[in-house]
Amino acid sequence: MRVTCTVNGERQQADDVREGESLLYVLRERMGLPGSKNACEQGECGSCTVYLDGAPVCACLVAAGQAQGRDVVTVEGLTEGEDLDPVQEAFVEAGAVQCGFCTPGLVVATHDLLRRRRRPDDTEVREALAGNLCRCTGYEKILDAVRLAADRAADRVAG
Amino acid sequence: MDFLQPTSWLDALAVKSERPEAMPIAGGTDVMVELNFDVRRPAALLDLTRVPELAEWAVYDGRVRLGAAVTYTQVIAELTDRLPGLAIASRTVGSPQIRNRGTVGGNLGAASPAGDSHPILLAVDAEVEAASVTGTRRIPVAEFFTGVKRHALRPDELIAAVWVPAATGPQQFCKIGTRNAMVIAVTAFAIALHPERRRVGTGFGSAAATPRPAPEAEEFLSQALAEEGLWESRAAPRDSVVRRFGELVADAASPIDDVRGTAGYRRHGLQVMARRAFTWAWNDYRKA
Ligand SMILES: Cc1cc2nc3c(=O)[nH]c(=O)nc-3n(C[C@H](O)[C@H](O)[C@H](O)COP(=O)(O)OP(=O)(O)OC[C@H]3O[C@@H](n4cnc5c(N)ncnc54)[C@H](O)[C@@H]3O)c2cc1C
Ligand code: FES
Ligand code: FES
Numbered sequence: 076m077r078v079t080c081t082v083n084g085e086r087q088q089a090d091d092v093r094e095g096e097s098l099l100y101v102l103r104e105r106m107g108l109p110g111s112k113n114a115c116e117q118g119e120c121g122s123c124t125v126y127l128d129g130a131p132v133c134a135c136l137v138a139a140g141q142a143q144g145r146d147v148v149t150v151e152g153l154t155e156g157e158d159l160d161p162v163q164e165a166f167v168e169a170g171a172v173q174c175g176f177c178t179p180g181l182v183v184a185t186h187d188l189l190r191r192r193r194r195p196d197d198t199e200v201r202e203a204l205a206g207n208l209c210r211c212t213g214y215e216k217i218l219d220a221v222r223l224a225a226d227r228a229a230d231r232v233a234g
Numbered sequence: 235m236d237f238l239q240p241t242s243w244l245d246a247l248a249v250k251s252e253r254p255e256a257m258p259i260a261g262g263t264d265v266m267v268e269l270n271f272d273v274r275r276p277a278a279l280l281d282l283t284r285v286p287e288l289a290e291w292a293v294y295d296g297r298v299r300l301g302a303a304v305t306y307t308q309v310i311a312e313l314t315d316r317l318p319g320l321a322i323a324s325r326t327v328g329s330p331q332i333r334n335r336g337t338v339g340g341n342l343g344a345a346s347p348a349g350d351s352h353p354i355l356l357a358v359d360a361e362v363e364a365a366s367v368t369g370t371r372r373i374p375v376a377e378f379f380t381g382v383k384r385h386a387l388r389p390d391e392l393i394a395a396v397w398v399p400a401a402t403g404p405q406q407f408c409k410i411g412t413r414n415a416m417v418i419a420v421t422a423f424a425i426a427l428h429p430e431r432r433r434v435g436t437g438f439g440s441a442a443a444t445p446r447p448a449p450e451a452e453e454f455l456s457q458a459l460a461e462e463g464l465w466e467s468r469a470a471p472r473d474s475v476v477r478r479f480g481e482l483v484a485d486a487a488s489p490i491d492d493v494r495g496t497a498g499y500r501r502h503g504l505q506v507m508a509r510r511a512f513t514w515a516w517n518d519y520r521k522a
Contacts, residue, residue, distance in 0.1 A: 076237055094235035094279060095269040116270040118263055118332055119416065130307070130334040136266040137335070138259060140237040141283050184330070205415030206329020 080142045082106060083152030089139070098142045099123045099134035102149060110150040110179045114208075121207030124180035125149045131187045133206075150179035153186060161231075162186045165224035166217075173211035181207045185221050189228055195221070236278035243287040246392060249280060251367045254389035256280040260288075260303045261335035263328070264344045288339070288394070296400050299363070302339025302393040309338065317398055319354035319405030319424055326350055326409055329416055339393045342378065345385040345444075352379070352445035353424035354407050356437025358399050362386075365394040372397065379444035403427035404518035406511040409439075410495075410503045420495040423483065423507040427515050432460050436508070441487035441500045451482035451508070468520045479512060480505035 078101060079088045089105040097116070102108045102125070112122035116135045123134040126148040134149075153160040159167070162185050172178050181204060188195055188203040195203065200221050209217060238256055240246040250256060257276035259265045260283065268274045282288055288303035291313065298316055300309075306324035310333070314321040320338070327333055327350050341349045342362060352375070361372040364387055375396075378386050387393065407424040411417030422439040434455045436448045458475045459465055489500035 094237040095275075097266060097270060117267045118328065121329065121331060124331055131331050132335050133263075133331045135270060136262045136332075138237070138262055138266060138269075138279060138281065140239065140279070141259070141262065141281055143239070187330075202415075203330060206331045 076140060078139050078143050080145050080147055082108065082147045083149060092139045094138075094140065096139045097135050098125070098127075098137040098139050098147070101139045101142070102134060102147070108149050108151055112176050112179055114176060118206075119208065120177070120180070121184060121204075122177050122180040124183040124207065126183065126187070131184055148183075150182050153182065160186065161227050162189065162220075162224045165227065166220045169216050169220035169223050171212060171216040171220035177207060177209040177211075181209070181217060185224060188221070189225055193229055193232070194225060235276065237281065238278055239281045239284055241284045243285050243394070246280070246282060246285050246288075247365060247367050250392050251390045253278055253280070258282055258343060258392060260337045260340040260343070261305065263332050263336040264340060282339075282392075293400065298398045298400055300338060300396045300398055302342075302395055303337045304339075305335065305337050306333035316400040318401050319357065319407050319426055320351060320398065322405070323350045323354050323407040323409075323422075323424065326407070326414075332416075338396055342375075342385065342393055342396065343387075345379055345383050347379075347382060347442065347444055348418045348422070348440040349445065350407075350409065350419060350422060350439065353422050353437030353439050354405060354426065355396065355398065356445060356447045357405070357424045357426040357435035358401070359435065360399070361397040362393055363395040363397060364388075364391045366390045366392070370394065376447055382443050401426065403429045404515040404522070406515045408507045408511050410507065418494065421487075421489070421500040421503045421507070423504055423511055425508070425511045425515050427519055429465055429519065432456060432465050434459070434512075436483060438483065438487060438504055440494075441489040441504055443488075446486060448483040448486035448508075451479050451486060454482055455479045455512070470516065470520075476509050476512060480509040483508035 078092045089101050114120045114122040118133045118136045124131050125134045238249050240249050256278035258280045288301045291300045306327050309324045338351050341351045355375045360375045362378045405426045409419040409422035419440045421441045424437045426435040439445045484501040484505045489497040
């Protein structure tokens with residue numbers, strides 16, 4: 076079947092999609108967007124997190140056909156041209172990236188959190204990132220990165 | 235495999251009657267795991283995410299009609315006041331990503347003994363509205379679960395909604411797991427106080443083939459509270475009453491040993507959760 080949807084602001088089309096195929100597979104293998112990672116295919120790790128109509132979801136658990144006509148934003152869509160999103164910058168600067176497999180999902184989840192809460196406390200951060208596993212960093216640097224990104228965003232708003 | 239995408243409720247029912255073997259998919263958080271791992275190869279998927287009626291809720295006469303495809307995130311954001319117990323349970327489901335997609339109708343459809351919405355739905359005597367082209371019926375939640383991952387729907391039926399009475403008193407839900415997020419409950423318990431009826435409702439999960447209420451425990455505690463005039467005085471019941479309540483809840487279970495825990499641990503956990511959940515709820519009642 077054919078699936079057409081908006082991905083990172085552009086209309087994308089994929090042909091010969093299998094009916095049981097996931098949105099994650101379509102993004103990675105048919106649309107050339109390998110940013111979202113496939114690490115478990117069962118919703119446990121969060122490394123495939125994308126926005127679907129504005130809500131973060133596991134792309135591995137969305138049937139491709141369910142994305143027909145919908146709006147998808149992947150980690151690739153957070154950059155502005157060559158410029159990284161402040162959340163991405165903070166992850167790099169805080170040393171929150173080791174092997175990097177979990178990073179795209181964590182970046183999208185953090186991006187969503189900071190849209191909703193300008194100054195999340197640690198409990199809120201842990202809650203918001205509870206669906207994202209990292210096997211390398213031990214999470215402390217990730218929490219640092221989220222705090223850094225929140226500080227930057229708050230500074231920018233304060234001007 | 236076919237991918238069927240009705241855009242209205244009537245179309246969805248028509249499709250289900252023509253293709254009873256089609257597997258409904260709402261949030262996909264159970265279905266997609268099975269497809270990704272090739273556990274199942276249904277002849278057709280029936281996507282319910284384009285049926286707007288299913289994603290809505292409304293209140294009629296003190297009862298919330300919760301569309302089958304209302305997500306946990308919606309329950310938490312929109313229904314914490316009317317359905318506090320379901321909202322507490324919803325907060326414990328998976329992760330934000332799972333709660334953004336996962337639905338109460340899907341939880342019922344999966345009919346897992348560990349489904350986190352089930353204990354509170356039992357405790358408040360919710361009803362499942364099942365529909366087909368030939369009509370609509372309401373199934374009490376206690377009769378909905380017929381076995382491990384089995385339910386009372388006919389092949390041509392879909393879940394339209396769940397009817398959940400708006401809370402008239404405090405409600406609580408607790409679940410035991412190895413960590414706070416992303417766990418299948420080792421065992422879970424819900425309680426609802428119904429002060430206007432002088433009744434206590436219960437439900438538990440992961441401690442029998444299906445989620446179940448604990449009727450003897452409900453009867454015992456409701457009577458004990460009434461006999462001592464505690465609904466009126468709002469005083470605390472004796473410790474022995476609370477302890478007996480916990481024992482009766484555990485007696486209603488028939489748990490098994492499995493990788494998540496032993497039967498003995500589950501019984502013990504249920505006793506402790508029943509005592510605690512009641513105490514929290516009663517403290518809320520005393521303050522109200
Ligand atoms: C990582 C992860 C963590 C999870 N954590 C929890 C947890 O903590 N607690 C918990 O209870 N569950 C948990 N789950 C399981 C799942 O998220 C829930 O059962 C959820 O409620 C399923 O809803 P859904 O809309 O995604 O269902 P789907 O996967 O779309 O469907 C589930 C079942 O219901 C059927 N169905 C769906 N809608 C209807 C309808 N309207 N009529 C008839 N049948 C229907 C489907 O055919 C299927 O059999 C978890 C899942 C994952 C992947
Ligand atoms: S690959 Fe989707 S959650 Fe792990
Ligand atoms: S950096 Fe390797 S999994 Fe997180």
